Amino acid sequence: MLNDPRSHGLWEKTAPQPPATSALEGATEADVVIVGGGYTGLSSGLHLAEAGSRVVLLEAKEIGFGGAGRNVGLINAGMWVMPDDLPGVLGPVYGERLLDLLGNAPQLVMALIEKHGIACELEKQGTLHCAVGPDGLKEVEERYKQWSARGAPVALLNADQTAKRIGTNAYAGSLLDMRAGTLQPLAYARGLADAAQKAGVVLHTASPVIATDRQGSRWVVKTARGQVSADWIIVATDAYSTGPWEQVRSEQVFLPYFNFATVPLGHNLRRSILPNREGVWDTKEILSSFRMDQAGRLVFGSVGALRNTGLSVHKGWAKRSLKRLFPEIGDIEFECEWYGQIGMTDNALPRFHKFAPNVIGFSGYNGRGIAPGTVFGRTLAEHILGRMAEADLPLPLTDPREPSFRALKELWYEAGAQVAHFADARF
Numbered sequence: 001m002l003n004d005p006r007s008h009g010l011w012e013k014t015a016p017q018p019p020a021t022s023a024l025e026g027a028t029e030a031d032v033v034i035v036g037g038g039y040t041g042l043s044s045g046l047h048l049a050e051a052g053s054r055v056v057l058l059e060a061k062e063i064g065f066g067g068a069g070r071n072v073g074l075i076n077a078g079m080w081v082m083p084d085d086l087p088g089v090l091g092p093v094y095g096e097r098l099l100d101l102l103g104n105a106p107q108l109v110m111a112l113i114e115k116h117g118i119a120c121e122l123e124k125q126g127t128l129h130c131a132v133g134p135d136g137l138k139e140v141e142e143r144y145k146q147w148s149a150r151g152a153p154v155a156l157l158n159a160d161q162t163a164k165r166i167g168t169n170a171y172a173g174s175l176l177d178m179r180a181g182t183l184q185p186l187a188y189a190r191g192l193a194d195a196a197q198k199a200g201v202v203l204h205t206a207s208p209v210i211a212t213d214r215q216g217s218r219w220v221v222k223t224a225r226g227q228v229s230a231d232w233i234i235v236a237t238d239a240y241s242t243g244p245w246e247q248v249r250s251e252q253v254f255l256p257y258f259n260f261a262t263v264p265l266g267h268n269l270r271r272s273i274l275p276n277r278e279g280v281w282d283t284k285e286i287l288s289s290f291r292m293d294q295a296g297r298l299v300f301g302s303v304g305a306l307r308n309t310g311l312s313v314h315k316g317w318a319k320r321s322l323k324r325l326f327p328e329i330g331d332i333e334f335e336c337e338w339y340g341q342i343g344m345t346d347n348a349l350p351r352f353h354k355f356a357p358n359v360i361g362f363s364g365y366n367g368r369g370i371a372p373g374t375v376f377g378r379t380l381a382e383h384i385l386g387r388m389a390e391a392d393l394p395l396p397l398t399d400p401r402e403p404s405f406r407a408l409k410e411l412w413y414e415a416g417a418q419v420a421h422f423a424d425a426r427f
Ligand SMILES: Cc1cc2nc3c(=O)[nH]c(=O)nc-3n(C[C@H](O)[C@H](O)[C@H](O)COP(=O)(O)OP(=O)(O)OC[C@H]3O[C@@H](n4cnc5c(N)ncnc54)[C@H](O)[C@@H]3O)c2cc1C
Pocket: 035, 036, 037, 038, 039, 040, 041, 042, 058, 059, 060, 061, 062, 063, 064, 065, 066, 067, 068, 069, 070, 071, 072, 073, 074, 075, 076, 207, 208, 209, 210, 236, 237, 238, 239, 240, 241, 242, 243, 244, 256, 257, 258, 339, 340, 341, 342, 363, 365, 366, 367, 368, 369, 370, 371, 373
């Protein structure tokens, strides 16, 4: 995207074209201005427009430029925090509400894809959270216990069952979550944009918001060459936030995450590696993830940035790791490589902020934004439409707060991942 082959990689290569858009020029009016063209902004726009609101969406670059166009494509249910711990962190009311909403969030993604006929390589085969060693097994067993007690369709697979599904005996077991799945993330974002536009949302790309102004009871949202006056502003800029809501970015610690996509695997390899096309990630602290795309490319990722020495270190590690997991794969070529920045919050949970009267947003998805972004986007729409009171939102209202030692932590994540990947499988 924007002539950078390492920003959106495979997803840009295989996604359908985005709907036609233009930059904002001159002055216009709306009921709601949405800032940011990722899942949160597009879902809120779609739901607002379907309910009859006049919506203008302003995206700084292109639809899906942020995390929405760069991610792994795992449609996860829930967050990283253990289900039983959530009520302890957020209190019983918000904890249970969030668990319920996010546990069912993949259903909304899948329903929207079906309703709007979005071509985004949706696979509804679930995900496998794979246990590395005895500690990893304990973790997935505990997750299984907690989710199954809540009636979630999860299953605990032993090492043999896991090996059959993945095609490697590297794991001690896994948690199969049938609520989850995979998709082509940029295609999903572009499909949501298309649906939103058809529902009446006016989409402007190449339109970074640089300032806002309160005029009476209305907001005026300004770009370099235009402005929109509206009653409400939705801030859906998340980790890629620039302009007036820089604090949304600085509240999060960047965790770089890369992906390599192999050339399409041959028929025999596809029969042994992920034949059912589940999405996979493991329990390691520096985790790895992999999934298949529709054409049979294996998309393999982990923590790290593909820049400077990181490019060769992580590429070498990815090749060694793939060979270790799937020896039959041999010296396979990578067709695409890309990376992005995952925004992590200090309690690994997203945030609800009210920046000023009628200026609201969710952010901080900690690498789990496909389903949560989609469902929170709908929630913002419901709130603005008067169908959900502030007290009924899934998260308590908080002020943005920069975590301590943010810059140091970011440096450590990037450098630490290089050290770990350089050493892994060598020593
Ligand atoms: C490498 C990577 C892997 C990930 N893997 C997964 C995964 O497998 N599963 C999962 O669920 N989640 C994953 N995530 C997280 C997920 O991609 C994000 O949580 C999700 O994209 C958040 O959606 P959003 O719409 O809130 O923000 P984004 O998708 O980041 O969109 C925000 C948009 O706001 C725009 N913007 C910023 N400032 C302005 C401004 N001033 N004016 C106008 N526009 C502005 C940006 O250009 C951007 O397009 C991953 C993220 C990354 C980076």
